[in-house]
Amino acid sequence: MGNTKANQSTSGEQWPNGWWVTRVAETGSTNSDLVALAGEGAKHHSVLMADFQSAGKGRLDRTWVAEPGTNLLVSLLFRTSETRARPMHQFTQMVGMSAARACQQLTGVLPDMKWPNDLLIDNKKVSGILAQGGSDVVVVGIGVNVNWAPPDAMSLAIAAPLRTTTPVDVLRNMLMVIDEYEALSPEQMHERYSASLATLGQAVRVDMAAGHVVEGRAIDVQADGRLVVLDDCAVSHHIDTGDVVHLRAQ
Numbered sequence: 001m002g003n004t005k006a007n008q009s010t011s012g013e014q015w016p017n018g019w020w021v022t023r024v025a026e027t028g029s030t031n032s033d034l035v036a037l038a039g040e041g042a043k044h045h046s047v048l049m050a051d052f053q054s055a056g057k058g059r060l061d062r063t064w065v066a067e068p069g070t071n072l073l074v075s076l077l078f079r080t081s082e083t084r085a086r087p088m089h090q091f092t093q094m095v096g097m098s099a100a101r102a103c104q105q106l107t108g109v110l111p112d113m114k115w116p117n118d119l120l121i122d123n124k125k126v127s128g129i130l131a132q133g134g135s136d137v138v139v140v141g142i143g144v145n146v147n148w149a150p151p152d153a154m155s156l157a158i159a160a161p162l163r164t165t166t167p168v169d170v171l172r173n174m175l176m177v178i179d180e181y182e183a184l185s186p187e188q189m190h191e192r193y194s195a196s197l198a199t200l201g202q203a204v205r206v207d208m209a210a211g212h213v214v215e216g217r218a219i220d221v222q223a224d225g226r227l228v229v230l231d232d233c234a235v236s237h238h239i240d241t242g243d244v245v246h247l248r249a250q
Contacts, residue, residue, distance in 0.1 A: 013168055016175045021047040026068070028054050030075035031132055031141035037077070038137045044079035049171060070148035071155075072167035075141040076178075086186040088138050089225040092117050092131045093193045094181035095140045095174070099127050100196065102173035103144070107160035112198035115218065115227045115244050119144075120198070123246060124154035144170055190223050197221055199244060204229060206242040214239065215247075 015021045020043060027033055030048045037046065052068040066073060078091045096117035103119070103126070104110040111119035111126050119127035127144045146167050149155035157164060181189060194200065199218045206214045206229060216231035227239045 013172075015047075015172060016179060018179070019045045019047055019175050021049060021171075023049045024051070026050060026052045026054065029141075030073060031130060031139055034075040034077050034139045034141075035132050038134070038139060042077055044077065044082040046077040047074060047171075047175075049074040049167070051167075066143065066145070067148045070167075071146045072142070072144040072170045074143075074167075074171055075139055078138050078140070080136050080138070083182055084185070086189065087224065088131075088133050089116070090186060090189050090193070091138045092129055092140050093225075094178055094189065095142055096127070096129050097193065097196050098174040098177035098181060099142055099144055099170070101177045102170050103127075103156060105173050106165040106169055107156050107163045109156065109159045113196050114246060115197055115199040115221065116225060120246075121154045121159045123248070124149075124152065126154045126156065126159070146170055186223075194221055199227065199246065203247040205245045205247055206237075206239055207245070208239070208242040214242075218244075 013021070013023070027050045030050050030053060034042065034046065034048045050073045053066070053073050076095060096113060096119065100111045100113060100119055109121060111121050114120050117129040118125055126149070127142060129140060129142045131138055131140045133139065144167070145153060145155040146165060147155060147157045149158060181192070184192065200221065202218050204216065204218050208214070214229050214231060214237045216229040216237070218227055219230045220228040222228065222238070227244070229237045229239060231237065
């Protein structure tokens with residue numbers, strides 16, 4: 001990927017300064033490919049976009065599928081030595097937040113962010129994120145349902161049928177917003193993330209490992225990324241990993 005011309009992809013699209021984008025027709029997983037390329041020396045801000053993934057993965061080992069050419073399927077590489085020092089989870093946060101901003105810029109619809117980084121429109125999933133990291137690198141993969149969605153999910157085309165857009169446009173806008181977020185201090189980034197998180201203040205159910213379930217109200221997100229849920233017995237639960245469901249008011 002390092003041989004790609006600056007700010008261009010192998011298929012000719014123009015990208016913001018300092019981003020190195022390669023677009024392929026098909027691969028198994030953009031995350032797996034970019035993790036491998038990171039080990040071979042791929043540079044900071046390398047990006048791998050695919051029109052189709054045959055083995056895409058989401059959080060908690062779920063599959064992530066999309067019809068060929070319809071949605072944004074992309075992974076981004078960050079080298080911690082070449083950007084402002086911050087906790088690893090903030091790279092994932094900034095990718096999710098940038099995707100939400102890009103959706104709003106292009107369609108007028110701002111998705112809600114569900115902890116930690118899923119994007120929802122009308123309580124239906126429009127985007128999911130999976131991150132993999134090492135000691136000095138993090139690869140963040142994101143799927144955004146632009147023009148197609150599986151059953152019970154949402155796409156931008158459904159949410160804003162009069163303002164159609166493309167996966168390339170969504171990615172281009174995302175990269176510009178990520179540049180903005182990368183300039184923030186960790187403290188500023190945490191403030192932006194907390195303000196963006198629709199989960200806060202909501203009644204939630206959190207499904208965790210081994211069938212453990214917590215229900216209560218999401219009251220805070222800590223600087224280390226953990227969600228704080230206050231249950232009906234006034235016990236605070238500090239949650240590292242789990243699947244959050246926003247509970248509708250009865």
